[in-house]
Amino acid sequence: MKLFSILFLLMSMNISDNLEIRTQELNPFKNLIVANALTVELIPSGEDKIEISGVGASDVLLSSNKSSLKIYTGLNSDLVREDIQIKLYYTNLEEIQSKHHSRIFTSKLLKFKTLELKAKEAGEIDLQLNSEFLKVEVKTGAKITVSGDVQEQELDVSTGSNYFAKDLKSAYCNARLGTGANAEVYCTENLSVNAGFGSELCYLGKAKLQKSTFLGATVTKCN
Numbered sequence: 458m459k460l461f462s463i464l465f466l467l468m469s470m471n472i473s474d475n476l477e478i479r480t481q482e483l484n485p486f487k488n489l490i491v492a493n494a495l496t497v498e499l500i501p502s503g504e505d506k507i508e509i510s511g512v513g514a515s516d517v518l519l520s521s522n523k524s525s526l527k528i529y530t531g532l533n534s535d536l537v538r539e540d541i542q543i544k545l546y547y548t549n550l551e552e553i554q555s556k557h558h559s560r561i562f563t564s565k566l567l568k569f570k571t572l573e574l575k576a577k578e579a580g581e582i583d584l585q586l587n588s589e590f591l592k593v594e595v596k597t598g599a600k601i602t603v604s605g606d607v608q609e610q611e612l613d614v615s616t617g618s619n620y621f622a623k624d625l626k627s628a629y630c631n632a633r634l635g636t637g638a639n640a641e642v643y644c645t646e647n648l649s650v651n652a653g654f655g656s657e658l659c660y661l662g663k664a665k666l667q668k669s670t671f672l673g674a675t676v677t678k679c680n
Contacts, residue, residue, distance in 0.1 A: 477514035482506045486526040487551040491580075493530040494537045494558040499584075501567060502546035511541040529557075555580030555599070566605060576601050576618070591627075595620050595638075614638040614656075623661055623679060634658055634674065641679060650676050 483505040491497050495517065507528075509517050516538070520527040528543065537558060554575040555561045562583040569588040576582050576599035586605045593612040595601050604624035614620045615635030623641045630644040634656035642648070644664035652658055652674035659679035660666075668676045 476512060477510065479509040479514050479517075480506065481509075481519070483519075483526065484521055485548065486521065486524055487549055488525040488554070489545070489547075489550060489552065489561070490525065490527040490554045490556070491529070491559040491561050492527070492555075492557040493532060495528060495530065495541060495543060496537070496560045496562070497528060497543045497545050499550075499553075499561060499563045499567065500544055500546045501565065502548060504546060505548055506546045508544040508546075509541065511538075513538055513540040517541060517543065553582060553584075555582050574601055574603070586625075591625075593620060596635075610642070612640065612642075614640050626662075630660075630664070632658060652676055 485505055516530045516532060518529055518531060550569065551571065552573040553561055556576070556578045558579045560581040563585060566585045566587065569586060571590040572586065572588045573592040574582055575594045577597045579598045581599065582601045584603050586603060588607045591607045591610040593601060593610065595614045595618040596616045598617050600619040602621040607625060607627045609629040610627045611631045612620055613633045615638050617637040620640040623643050626643050626645065628646040630642050630648045632640060632642065632650045634640055634652040636654045636656070638656040640658045642658070643661040645662045646664050648660055648664040648666050650658055650668040652668065652670045654672040654674065656674045658676045661679050670676060
C-alpha cells in the first residue's frame with residue numbers, strides 16, 4: 458500500500474512538472490481561424506489575449522496577419538487535442554472559422570453587430586449569440602450549432618454538413634443547401650430556401666416560405 462502511494466505521488470509530480478501554462482497578449486484582430494483539432498473557448502473582454510494550458514501547450518502556434526489570428530499546431534493530425542486547453546479573450550470579432558476537426562465554443566452569450574461563421578473539414582462551432590446579421594458557411598462534413606437571436610441570417614450549407622439553429626430566433630432567413638446538407642432554423646417573417654440533391658431543411662416559426670427543391674431535397678416543419 459505504501460509502495461502504491463509513493464508511485465502515485467511520483468506520477469502526479471511528473472504530470473505536474475510537464476504541465477505548461479502560457480499567457481500571451483495579442484495584437485487586435487477581427488478574424489479568427491482555428492485548425493488542427495484544437496478546442497478554443499471564446500471570452501469577450503476588454504483586452505486581446507490568449508491562455509494556453511496543458512501538457513501539449515508548447516505544440517500550439519499562433520500566426521497574426523493584419524486583422525487575422527490563426528491558432529494551430531505544426532502536427533498533421535485529426536485527433537482532438539484533449540491535452541490542451543485554450544481560452545481566447547477578444548475585444549472585437551467579425552469572422553470565426555473552424556477547420557481540420559477543431560472546435561470553437563462559448564459558455565456566455567456573445568453580442569455582435571454582424572458576424573460571419575465558417576466551418577469546413579469536420580470543424581465545429583457552438584455559440585450563443587445576438588447579432589443584427591449572421592452569415593454562415595458550412596461544408597465538407599463540418600457542423601455549426603447556434604442559439605440566441607438575430608434579425609437576419611444567410612446560410613450556405615453543403616457537402617454532408619450540418620447547421621443546427623432551431624434555438625436561434627431570426628426574422629429573415631435565406632438558405633442554400635447543397636449535396637447531402639442538413640439544416641434546422643427558426644424564422645418568423647420570411648424564409649427563402651434553395652435546396653438541392655438529397656438535402657434536408659426543417660424550420661420552426663410562422664415565416665412566409667419560398668422554396669425551390671431539387672433531386673429529393675425536402676423542406677418541412679420541425680417536429
